[in-house]
Amino acid sequence: PWGGAGLSGFASGRARIGEAWLIADHRHHHSIVAGGGHAGWTLHELLDHYNRRLLGSLADGMRGGCFPLMLKIIATSDSLSVQVHPDDATAERLGELDVGKTEMWYVLRASPNSKLICGLQPAVTRADLSEAIESGLREAIEPMLSAFSVAEGATVLVPAGTVHAIGADLVLAEIQQNSNVTYRLYDWGRKRSLHKAQAFEAIHFGLAHPGPNRPLGYPQRDGTCTVLAACRYFAAEHLAVNGVCPRETGGRSFHILLLKSGMLRLADGEGTWEQPLPEGRAVLVPGEQDEYVLMGGGECLIYYVPDLAKDIVGPLRAAGHSEEAIDALC
Incomplete structure (x- = not known):
């Protein structure tokens, strides 16, 4: 419901695409080598065959022998849901197949009014947020969120456990842990399912987000x-x-x-x-x-x-x- 036109070149005949997974070794999608002697191999096959030669001495594969990172391009025409990703320990405790998800956004394109949401206002408590989410009212929820304007080149690190949302009219490069676990808290009046119980297990309350990085x-x-x-x-x-x-x-x-x-x-x-x-x-x-x-x-x-x-x-x-x-x- 929120995909933008910024990725239309990735698939013919589709005017709006929300995400392009450029580097992925996940059960939902495997990147495929485009050329050379390994053309047609999946990233998972490369990793299974070459292991340390591909990863290097420091990087480690993940659960299931998968590549540790995922790179996406995200394009938006509307705001994404207000959501949170679990950290590794919480994902395991909740029985997720994936690990946790810390991610980072780099703004490739933005409109003059583009915004990102990252973190809660410092004084917001679990009880405050729970009451606002249960009300379902935008005017109750939005003031609790930390939003800021962004332009091309802005960089934002989003640690696991941080409530966040990507605003409209943006194209982002997103690097992240290899995980596809998302818990929606609020969806701006759209009728998709929410994951309130899991989200409240995952949120790190009391940690203020500093806003965009200073590279x-x-x-x-x-x-x-x-x-x-x-x-x-x-x-x-x-x-x-x-x-x-x-x-x-x-x-x-x-x-x-x-x-x-x-x-x-x-x-x-x-x-x-x-x-x-x-x-x-x-x-x-x-x-x-x-x-x-x-x-x-x-x-x-x-x-x-x-x-x-x-x-x-x-x-x-x-x-x-x-x-x-x-x-x-x-």
Whole structure:
């Protein structure tokens, strides 16, 4: 009911699409390799065959031997439901097949009035929210939610247990734990089912959400890397390239690349292969690839499982960022 026109290019004949799962290894959808020697393989088959060579030394597969992260593009014409995702412990306690779900949004496109909801107002208690949800009244529920305006480039980390909703007229890149568990609290008068009991089990009351992240950058050869968000599940970076920009994985984790703008080519560090970074598709660099190179002029988003000390804190300290700013980002 809320899908937008921003993803119409992903499926012919469909004007409105809500989500495109670009990297997914889930019982509801498996990504398929588009080209090369493994064309036609699913991501799950790749992981089953290559395991650590695909994941890297640090990243771990999940329950059922699945890939740990999922990358989506979300396009909205209307607001999504007010909802919450459980953390790992709560998902297990409630008998879910999936793990919990911490996620991060990066705004690719926004209208002048676009908003995101993330968190409850600090004074809201379990009893307050329960009474408002039971009333079903928008005027009772909306004042309890923490909403803020966003523009292109805004980044928001959404820890599991955080009440949230994506507003209308947005296109987002969403990186998340590999989970599809959502508990709806309120659906703006639409008649879909709600999951009030599970939602109240999952909500982390008393934790104020800080709002959009304050990314921190540092220079790289022929480029600038900006750390958008980092947690134990994933790191997200924006890389602006103008020339030949080498990137190191250290063999610790796969890297997921998503072109944002411009024209970039991807090559290995030894010069044995090279390919364009395609528009509208994600590229997965295996963890065993110690180094790769991005060439050209453009911007991309990069996601991976971080060693927080080596991949995030060290480079940001070296660039002169304060401990306070780094702590706020991690």
